[in-house]
Amino acid sequence: MISGFGRCILSTLTFTGLLLNGVANAHEVEGLRLWSGPESTRVVLDLSAPTPYRIFSLDNPYRVVIDLTDTRAAQATSLPGGRGFVVGVRTGVQPQGELRVVLDVNQRVNPQSFVLEPNDVYGHRLVIDLTPTDDAPVVKRAPRVDRTGGRAIVIAIDAGHGGDDPGATGSRGVHEKDVVLGIARSLTAEIEAQSGMKPVLVRDGDYYLPHRERMGRARRAEADLFVSIHADAFRDSRVRGATVYVLSEQGATDEAALRLAERENASDLIGGVSLADKDELLAMVLLDLSQSAAISASAAIGDRVIKRLGSVATIRKSQIQQAPFLVLKSPDIPSILIETAYISNPSEELALKTAGYQRSLARAIHDGIVDYFRDNPPADSYFALNPPPQRQSPVQHLISRGETLSGIAQHYNVSLPILKQVNSLSGDVIRIGQVLSIPAG
Numbered sequence: 001m002i003s004g005f006g007r008c009i010l011s012t013l014t015f016t017g018l019l020l021n022g023v024a025n026a027h028e029v030e031g032l033r034l035w036s037g038p039e040s041t042r043v044v045l046d047l048s049a050p051t052p053y054r055i056f057s058l059d060n061p062y063r064v065v066i067d068l069t070d071t072r073a074a075q076a077t078s079l080p081g082g083r084g085f086v087v088g089v090r091t092g093v094q095p096q097g098e099l100r101v102v103l104d105v106n107q108r109v110n111p112q113s114f115v116l117e118p119n120d121v122y123g124h125r126l127v128i129d130l131t132p133t134d135d136a137p138v139v140k141r142a143p144r145v146d147r148t149g150g151r152a153i154v155i156a157i158d159a160g161h162g163g164d165d166p167g168a169t170g171s172r173g174v175h176e177k178d179v180v181l182g183i184a185r186s187l188t189a190e191i192e193a194q195s196g197m198k199p200v201l202v203r204d205g206d207y208y209l210p211h212r213e214r215m216g217r218a219r220r221a222e223a224d225l226f227v228s229i230h231a232d233a234f235r236d237s238r239v240r241g242a243t244v245y246v247l248s249e250q251g252a253t254d255e256a257a258l259r260l261a262e263r264e265n266a267s268d269l270i271g272g273v274s275l276a277d278k279d280e281l282l283a284m285v286l287l288d289l290s291q292s293a294a295i296s297a298s299a300a301i302g303d304r305v306i307k308r309l310g311s312v313a314t315i316r317k318s319q320i321q322q323a324p325f326l327v328l329k330s331p332d333i334p335s336i337l338i339e340t341a342y343i344s345n346p347s348e349e350l351a352l353k354t355a356g357y358q359r360s361l362a363r364a365i366h367d368g369i370v371d372y373f374r375d376n377p378p379a380d381s382y383f384a385l386n387p388p389p390q391r392q393s394p395v396q397h398l399i400s401r402g403e404t405l406s407g408i409a410q411h412y413n414v415s416l417p418i419l420k421q422v423n424s425l426s427g428d429v430i431r432i433g434q435v436l437s438i439p440a441g
């Protein structure tokens, strides 16, 4: 079954005649990498130059075939073993000078391909995403109900970047994609341990997800909040500290915020999402209608998170910043993006690598989120039905007939000596109508 053809990127018609004369192939496959996520497998071919190709899939056994025009495999190219849906990779040379790459897959998959221009890390690439052909049925989340009632507040936790998109990289080679995954996993554990909350970890591994897919997962999980975790980089290595962003519909708070948004958004070009969906325009219109309310909630949550982060980290900007991040564009889910630190700052790069600092950041983020939802619980939530105990004003006890000091101490579960001490009593004698202060047990 032919399920799709790649686009010709470069016209190489003139090569065809030459090939027959045994002239060296114009293109080379320099490497082949596999990344597997829970729902898709990504195959990346590193190419010496833009290369025309076509892709189709075959059954019996299931495989995906990529024919690359006028191409050979570089001698150093080693083929990876299986990963995700791919159980094996083979290559062979076709009579017309094409290099055929065969991906043996463990089920029928739908290959989607696109090419990428060189970036800081990689050269020309052909990327093939394999997803199962038969769409898995959407499983409706059963809300986690605590014994005491009320649904759990769902927090979607997104670790930025991943897979062939490393994000920012520090001078010691620490990748943003790795440290933010560590922080995201810690935050997931913190939320999991919180009564009345439930985490959904959007990316749990070293693979790339397009921005819209990240939001899509949050929406499918019916998240109450989407938190995207990043680490920033700047050419001045002295710059340090955390910043919390929310979406702005127009422009950015300042120039730096705009440049950051451009950089973060650019990873979707790496992810190669097709923005050609027909309903994109309509979706954008609908999105803008419901976005304003979500933005004000986002700002309030971000505010709480900054306050808590201030106790464990340097804060770069004490105010919420606004910038047009793609990953925050969800119509109805309040969303924040946290640049936890500057990976370009050597001491923050070192700290970010440690599990201890990742956990401190995660705890602070957790605490900020809880602060917000305690004050603004969704009506049907556990938080709404189980408000935290109020700070109690001292209990006063009016003594009535027949009561004894030891009986009162027992009743309030306080020790007799403390009860006497608090009320400046030397003996055990009490009077009817006397008022005792009862200390907290």
Ligand SMILES: [Zn+2]
Pocket (backbone or CB within 6 Å): 160, 161, 167, 168, 176, 230, 231, 264
């Ligand atoms: Zn980032």
